[in-house]
Amino acid sequence: MNTMTGMAAIVTGGASGIGLATARRLATAGAGVAVLDVDPDGVTAPLHGIKCDVANRESVQVAVATAAETLGGIDIVVNNAGIGAAGSVEDNDDAEWARVLDINVTGMARVSAAALTHLRRSTHPTIVNVCSIAATAGLPQRALYSASKGAVLALTRAMAADHVDDGIRVNCVTPGTVDTPWVGRLLDRADDPAAERAALQARQPMGRLVSADEVAEAIAYLASPAAGSTTGTTLPVDGGMHGLRVRR
Template sequence: MSDFSGLTALVTGGASGIGRATADLLLARGADVAVLDLDPSTVSGPLRGYAADVSDDASVRSAVAGAADALGGIDILVNNAGTGATGTVEDNDDAEWHRVLDVNVLGIVRTTRAALPHLRASAHAAVVNTCSIAATAGLPQRALYSASKGAVHALTLAMAADHVREGIRVNCVNPGTVDTPWVGRLLDRAADPAAERAALEARQPMGRLLSADEVAAAIVYLASPVAAGVTGTALAVDGGMQGLRPRPEGR
């Protein structure tokens, strides 16, 4: 497919995991793609890599300006950069709450704010935010992370309403547990990594972790001109976790 031929895309957190899978798929489908990441050293041509910290406004503005100049504009913005947190509401101090919200929520604000002048000039403008199943389902030991992703979900809807008449579509994807480096690090820290992985797999009705490529496919669909009628939508890519209630096996 070449449905992105002639279009440009910017992906934050695009050097690894879901972001890298998304950048690679956009590239394969014809887009000219730039990646923003804390460490873009693994990004090589034809992808364009730019160092940026989404928690720092000056860093974001500089990187977005550089990417837009190199690309000749921005048609698609994928706000994928994020960070994780574990624990109940009492397990993280104020500094950690501020840190996670600064990256997961304000990071989207900063990047979108910098990209909006370019998006307004596009005939195929689309923003896709990486949200989470944690925004719509209560998960144990994820209070801070869930709060941040709940804010991303609400922000997506508000942005979609604000910019629909400017021709800018805004959607989000809500992944379940994905087999990414971040999840791998969580598993490594568990007392019994194998048992923890089995529990995460069993939590999703499909009985397995999702792949980054599966989430990237959903992001790219929402970003594509073929989804021109879709805005203000949260697309769950969660192995059935949100909507299905299968009986236990053998019953």
């Protein structure tokens, strides 16, 4: 299990959901882990909670520098922080488009840029971006969110090309619908939460929601030296939603 002993990782949005599952998984593998989050107060040892707003460049730079000092460097960056958005192109105004794109896309660029100096000093540097099935499948009522995640997919490949000569691997995971507190809150607001959950489960060929721990395992693989020849790639964790067309 200790495949990352001596390595240092930062996980944005790591105080809950996929981010927290990933931070714990990396720590289990032996890495020192700093959780960068707007509300890190609930983060407990062995994780290091550091306040960070990915929408603010100064906040990002301070947080990344603090993480590097605390951990003795940075080998792994997991860009997980993000927000959701519902509706068609009619349903969100310009301010909301700017806000979501700023956090979901530019936020990843801010964190990655701040970490590059430290990654270039690492012997196993890697960045893993958390994308979404929404980047590759047309989902109803997710126009803004899908646009942001499509940009994350393109950004991942461009970053991989830019930094391959630095030895920095850049990949992403594309989860399906994950059973996280955020999804739970969305379901709670539905007219019929049980029916909505059943519909989300049925949308994925395996017939259930993805777990945060399953996404964390995929991220941990891409972040580990075991994936040393993998860069510029996308790893779906979606219950078969991306590639399967199952007849029931």
